[in-house]
Amino acid sequence: xxxxxxxxxxxxxxxxxxxxxxxxxxxxxxxxxxxxxxxxxxxxxxxxxxxxxxxxxxxxxxxxxxxxxxxxxxxxxxxxxxxxxxxxxxxxxxxxxxxxxxxxxxxxxxxxxxxxxxxxxxxxxxxxxxxxxxxxxxxxxxxxxxxxxxxxxxxxxxxxxxxxxxxxxxxxxxxxxxxxxxxxxxxxxxxxxxxxxxxxxxxxxxxxxxxxxxxxxxxxxxxxxxxxxxxxxxxxxxxxxxxxxxxxxxxxxxxxxxxxxxxxxxxxxxxxxxxxx
Numbered sequence: 544x545x546x547x548x549x550x551x552x553x554x555x556x557x558x559x560x561x562x563x564x565x566x567x568x569x570x571x572x573x574x575x576x577x578x579x580x581x582x583x584x585x586x587x588x589x590x591x592x593x594x595x596x597x598x599x600x601x602x603x604x605x606x607x608x609x610x611x612x613x614x615x616x617x618x619x620x621x622x623x624x625x626x627x628x629x630x631x632x633x634x635x636x637x638x639x640x641x642x643x644x645x646x647x648x649x650x651x652x653x654x655x656x657x658x659x660x661x662x663x664x665x666x667x668x669x670x671x672x673x674x675x676x677x678x679x680x681x682x683x684x685x686x687x688x689x690x691x692x693x694x695x696x697x698x699x700x701x702x703x704x705x706x707x708x709x710x711x712x713x714x715x716x717x718x719x720x721x722x723x724x725x726x727x728x729x730x731x732x733x734x735x736x737x738x739x740x741x742x743x744x745x746x747x748x749x750x751x752x753x754x755x756x757x758x759x760x761x762x763x764x765x766x767x768x769x770x771x772x773x774x775x776x777x778x779x780x781x782x783x784x785x786x787x788x789x790x791x792x793x794x795x796x797x798x799x800x801x802x803x804x805x806x807x808x809x810x811x812x813x814x815x816x817x818x819x820x
Contacts, residue, residue: 598630600633607716619665627653630680656717685758736750745786747793
Protein backbone atom coordinates (compact mmCIF):
# COMPACT_ATOMS: atom_id res chain seq x y z
CA UNK A 544 0.00 0.00 0.00
CA UNK A 545 1.30 3.46 -0.84
CA UNK A 546 1.73 5.52 2.30
CA UNK A 547 2.15 9.25 2.77
CA UNK A 548 3.93 10.65 5.81
CA UNK A 549 3.74 13.81 7.83
CA UNK A 550 5.72 16.83 6.79
CA UNK A 551 6.84 19.45 9.27
CA UNK A 552 4.86 22.65 9.65
CA UNK A 553 5.89 25.80 11.42
CA UNK A 554 4.37 26.33 14.85
CA UNK A 555 1.60 28.89 14.87
CA UNK A 556 -0.93 30.18 17.35
CA UNK A 557 -4.20 28.24 17.16
CA UNK A 558 -7.12 30.18 15.74
CA UNK A 559 -10.67 29.95 17.03
CA UNK A 560 -13.39 29.61 14.38
CA UNK A 561 -17.17 29.94 14.39
CA UNK A 562 -19.83 28.59 12.04
CA UNK A 563 -20.22 32.14 10.73
CA UNK A 564 -16.63 32.01 9.44
CA UNK A 565 -17.52 29.05 7.21
CA UNK A 566 -21.15 29.88 6.42
CA UNK A 567 -20.61 29.49 2.65
CA UNK A 568 -20.06 25.74 3.16
CA UNK A 569 -23.47 25.26 4.78
CA UNK A 570 -27.03 25.43 3.55
CA UNK A 571 -28.50 28.75 4.68
CA UNK A 572 -25.32 29.21 6.72
CA UNK A 573 -26.36 26.49 9.17
CA UNK A 574 -23.89 23.67 9.80
CA UNK A 575 -24.40 20.20 11.27
CA UNK A 576 -24.96 19.99 14.99
CA UNK A 577 -21.73 20.52 16.93
CA UNK A 578 -21.13 17.85 19.56
CA UNK A 579 -19.81 18.61 23.04
CA UNK A 580 -16.06 18.30 23.36
CA UNK A 581 -15.32 18.92 19.68
CA UNK A 582 -13.36 21.69 17.97
CA UNK A 583 -14.87 23.57 15.03
CA UNK A 584 -12.40 24.34 12.23
CA UNK A 585 -12.89 26.46 9.11
CA UNK A 586 -10.40 25.67 6.37
CA UNK A 587 -9.71 28.90 4.54
CA UNK A 588 -7.17 31.14 2.82
CA UNK A 589 -7.72 34.83 3.24
CA UNK A 590 -11.48 35.31 3.00
CA UNK A 591 -12.03 32.24 0.81
CA UNK A 592 -13.34 29.19 2.67
CA UNK A 593 -12.91 25.60 1.46
CA UNK A 594 -14.59 23.31 3.97
CA UNK A 595 -15.43 23.03 7.67
CA UNK A 596 -14.48 20.25 10.08
CA UNK A 597 -15.68 19.19 13.50
CA UNK A 598 -12.81 17.44 15.30
CA UNK A 599 -12.88 15.29 18.42
CA UNK A 600 -9.66 16.08 20.31
CA UNK A 601 -10.08 13.30 22.86
CA UNK A 602 -10.06 10.43 20.35
CA UNK A 603 -7.92 12.22 17.72
CA UNK A 604 -10.52 11.88 14.97
CA UNK A 605 -12.78 14.16 12.93
CA UNK A 606 -16.55 13.86 13.37
CA UNK A 607 -17.46 15.38 10.00
CA UNK A 608 -16.25 17.67 7.24
CA UNK A 609 -18.77 19.81 5.33
CA UNK A 610 -18.28 21.39 1.93
CA UNK A 611 -20.02 22.94 -1.06
CA UNK A 612 -19.51 21.73 -4.64
CA UNK A 613 -20.15 23.71 -7.82
CA UNK A 614 -19.41 23.23 -11.51
CA UNK A 615 -16.79 25.99 -11.81
CA UNK A 616 -14.56 24.28 -9.25
CA UNK A 617 -15.14 20.68 -10.30
CA UNK A 618 -14.37 21.46 -13.94
CA UNK A 619 -10.80 22.09 -12.73
CA UNK A 620 -10.26 18.72 -10.99
CA UNK A 621 -6.51 17.96 -11.22
CA UNK A 622 -6.23 14.88 -9.00
CA UNK A 623 -2.89 13.93 -7.43
CA UNK A 624 -1.59 13.04 -3.95
CA UNK A 625 0.69 14.67 -1.38
CA UNK A 626 1.98 14.21 2.17
CA UNK A 627 -0.10 14.66 5.31
CA UNK A 628 0.69 17.24 7.99
CA UNK A 629 -0.49 18.28 11.43
CA UNK A 630 -3.17 20.96 11.71
CA UNK A 631 -1.62 24.10 13.27
CA UNK A 632 -5.00 25.03 14.80
CA UNK A 633 -5.20 21.91 16.99
CA UNK A 634 -2.62 20.79 19.58
CA UNK A 635 -0.28 18.25 18.02
CA UNK A 636 -0.84 15.82 20.88
CA UNK A 637 -4.59 15.79 20.06
CA UNK A 638 -3.98 14.57 16.50
CA UNK A 639 -3.09 11.13 15.18
CA UNK A 640 0.20 10.73 13.36
CA UNK A 641 0.11 9.32 9.84
CA UNK A 642 2.55 6.66 11.09
CA UNK A 643 0.32 5.68 14.04
CA UNK A 644 -0.88 2.10 14.60
CA UNK A 645 -4.41 3.10 13.56
CA UNK A 646 -3.18 3.65 9.99
CA UNK A 647 -0.54 0.92 9.83
CA UNK A 648 -2.79 -2.13 10.07
CA UNK A 649 -3.05 -4.33 6.98
CA UNK A 650 -5.62 -3.17 4.42
CA UNK A 651 -6.15 0.21 6.09
CA UNK A 652 -5.71 3.65 4.49
CA UNK A 653 -5.61 7.25 5.68
CA UNK A 654 -9.09 8.22 4.53
CA UNK A 655 -10.08 11.80 3.68
CA UNK A 656 -13.40 13.26 4.81
CA UNK A 657 -13.21 16.33 2.55
CA UNK A 658 -11.81 14.50 -0.51
CA UNK A 659 -8.43 15.33 -2.00
CA UNK A 660 -9.58 15.23 -5.64
CA UNK A 661 -12.66 17.33 -4.93
CA UNK A 662 -10.39 20.18 -3.82
CA UNK A 663 -7.59 19.71 -6.34
CA UNK A 664 -8.94 22.68 -8.32
CA UNK A 665 -6.73 24.84 -6.08
CA UNK A 666 -3.17 23.61 -5.55
CA UNK A 667 -1.76 26.95 -4.41
CA UNK A 668 0.28 27.10 -1.21
CA UNK A 669 -2.10 26.80 1.76
CA UNK A 670 -4.92 26.40 -0.75
CA UNK A 671 -7.90 24.05 -0.80
CA UNK A 672 -5.93 20.93 -1.73
CA UNK A 673 -3.33 21.51 0.99
CA UNK A 674 -6.03 21.73 3.66
CA UNK A 675 -7.46 18.29 2.81
CA UNK A 676 -4.13 16.78 3.91
CA UNK A 677 -4.37 18.10 7.48
CA UNK A 678 -4.65 15.29 10.03
CA UNK A 679 -7.89 16.81 11.36
CA UNK A 680 -9.57 15.88 8.04
CA UNK A 681 -8.62 12.19 7.93
CA UNK A 682 -9.41 8.93 9.74
CA UNK A 683 -8.49 5.24 9.40
CA UNK A 684 -10.46 3.65 6.54
CA UNK A 685 -10.55 0.17 5.04
CA UNK A 686 -8.34 0.20 1.94
CA UNK A 687 -10.68 -1.40 -0.60
CA UNK A 688 -13.60 0.61 0.74
CA UNK A 689 -11.61 3.84 0.39
CA UNK A 690 -9.98 3.18 -2.97
CA UNK A 691 -12.90 1.66 -4.88
CA UNK A 692 -16.60 2.16 -3.91
CA UNK A 693 -15.96 5.30 -1.83
CA UNK A 694 -13.76 6.86 -4.51
CA UNK A 695 -16.37 5.91 -7.13
CA UNK A 696 -19.11 7.61 -5.11
CA UNK A 697 -17.04 10.79 -4.78
CA UNK A 698 -16.34 10.76 -8.53
CA UNK A 699 -20.05 10.35 -9.32
CA UNK A 700 -20.92 13.30 -7.10
CA UNK A 701 -18.44 15.55 -8.89
CA UNK A 702 -19.82 14.36 -12.24
CA UNK A 703 -23.37 15.16 -11.10
CA UNK A 704 -22.38 18.74 -10.31
CA UNK A 705 -20.60 19.21 -13.66
CA UNK A 706 -23.16 17.42 -15.85
CA UNK A 707 -26.13 19.23 -14.33
CA UNK A 708 -24.49 22.59 -13.58
CA UNK A 709 -25.74 21.96 -10.07
CA UNK A 710 -24.67 22.84 -6.55
CA UNK A 711 -24.37 20.22 -3.83
CA UNK A 712 -23.82 20.64 -0.14
CA UNK A 713 -22.02 17.58 1.20
CA UNK A 714 -21.12 16.30 4.64
CA UNK A 715 -18.76 13.34 5.06
CA UNK A 716 -18.51 11.96 8.56
CA UNK A 717 -17.66 8.99 10.72
CA UNK A 718 -19.60 7.14 13.40
CA UNK A 719 -17.73 5.48 16.24
CA UNK A 720 -18.46 2.13 17.85
CA UNK A 721 -19.73 2.08 21.44
CA UNK A 722 -17.32 1.84 23.18
CA UNK A 723 -14.99 3.61 20.76
CA UNK A 724 -12.52 1.27 19.04
CA UNK A 725 -9.00 2.51 19.66
CA UNK A 726 -5.62 1.62 18.20
CA UNK A 727 -3.30 3.18 20.74
CA UNK A 728 -4.91 6.54 21.51
CA UNK A 729 -6.53 6.94 18.08
CA UNK A 730 -10.10 6.07 17.12
CA UNK A 731 -10.94 3.70 14.27
CA UNK A 732 -14.49 4.51 13.08
CA UNK A 733 -17.10 1.80 12.75
CA UNK A 734 -18.86 3.59 9.88
CA UNK A 735 -18.27 6.30 7.30
CA UNK A 736 -21.21 8.25 5.92
CA UNK A 737 -21.71 10.73 3.13
CA UNK A 738 -24.84 12.85 2.74
CA UNK A 739 -25.63 15.44 0.10
CA UNK A 740 -28.32 17.99 -0.64
CA UNK A 741 -29.29 19.86 -3.81
CA UNK A 742 -31.24 22.82 -2.36
CA UNK A 743 -32.56 23.86 -5.78
CA UNK A 744 -34.32 20.50 -6.03
CA UNK A 745 -34.99 20.31 -2.27
CA UNK A 746 -33.65 16.78 -2.51
CA UNK A 747 -31.07 14.89 -0.48
CA UNK A 748 -29.70 11.40 0.10
CA UNK A 749 -26.83 9.56 1.70
CA UNK A 750 -24.77 6.40 1.99
CA UNK A 751 -23.63 4.62 5.16
CA UNK A 752 -20.52 2.44 4.89
CA UNK A 753 -19.20 -0.27 7.20
CA UNK A 754 -15.53 0.56 7.74
CA UNK A 755 -14.18 -3.00 7.48
CA UNK A 756 -10.45 -3.39 6.80
CA UNK A 757 -10.88 -7.18 6.30
CA UNK A 758 -12.52 -6.54 2.95
CA UNK A 759 -10.15 -7.65 0.18
CA UNK A 760 -12.13 -6.96 -2.98
CA UNK A 761 -15.56 -6.09 -4.35
CA UNK A 762 -17.15 -4.73 -1.22
CA UNK A 763 -19.15 -1.63 -1.90
CA UNK A 764 -21.99 0.67 -1.00
CA UNK A 765 -25.35 -0.99 -0.69
CA UNK A 766 -28.18 1.46 -1.18
CA UNK A 767 -28.79 5.16 -1.16
CA UNK A 768 -30.82 6.03 1.94
CA UNK A 769 -32.35 9.13 3.48
CA UNK A 770 -30.34 11.70 5.40
CA UNK A 771 -32.72 11.18 8.34
CA UNK A 772 -31.68 7.51 8.59
CA UNK A 773 -28.03 8.55 8.84
CA UNK A 774 -28.83 11.34 11.30
CA UNK A 775 -30.59 8.77 13.51
CA UNK A 776 -27.51 6.55 13.39
CA UNK A 777 -25.10 9.44 14.05
CA UNK A 778 -27.23 11.01 16.79
CA UNK A 779 -27.27 14.58 15.52
CA UNK A 780 -28.85 16.81 12.85
CA UNK A 781 -26.85 17.32 9.65
CA UNK A 782 -29.08 19.22 7.17
CA UNK A 783 -32.14 21.47 7.63
CA UNK A 784 -35.06 19.15 6.87
CA UNK A 785 -37.22 21.86 5.28
CA UNK A 786 -34.59 22.72 2.66
CA UNK A 787 -33.41 19.18 1.89
CA UNK A 788 -36.43 16.92 2.48
CA UNK A 789 -34.20 14.79 4.68
CA UNK A 790 -36.87 12.19 5.48
CA UNK A 791 -36.83 10.86 1.91
CA UNK A 792 -33.94 9.60 -0.24
CA UNK A 793 -33.97 11.70 -3.41
CA UNK A 794 -33.56 10.04 -6.81
CA UNK A 795 -32.08 10.95 -10.19
CA UNK A 796 -28.52 11.58 -9.02
CA UNK A 797 -27.13 9.87 -12.11
CA UNK A 798 -25.48 7.13 -10.08
CA UNK A 799 -28.29 5.40 -8.17
CA UNK A 800 -27.94 2.21 -10.20
CA UNK A 801 -24.16 2.19 -9.92
CA UNK A 802 -23.92 2.39 -6.12
CA UNK A 803 -24.93 -1.19 -5.43
CA UNK A 804 -24.34 -4.13 -3.11
CA UNK A 805 -21.06 -5.94 -3.73
CA UNK A 806 -19.75 -9.26 -2.45
CA UNK A 807 -16.57 -9.86 -0.55
CA UNK A 808 -14.71 -12.68 1.20
CA UNK A 809 -13.37 -12.25 4.71
CA UNK A 810 -9.91 -13.43 5.67
CA UNK A 811 -11.44 -16.04 7.95
CA UNK A 812 -14.07 -17.47 5.66
CA UNK A 813 -14.45 -18.43 2.02
CA UNK A 814 -18.18 -17.74 2.27
CA UNK A 815 -19.43 -14.66 0.46
CA UNK A 816 -21.24 -12.10 2.54
CA UNK A 817 -23.11 -8.93 1.69
CA UNK A 818 -21.97 -5.80 3.49
CA UNK A 819 -22.79 -2.12 3.35
CA UNK A 820 -19.64 -0.06 2.84
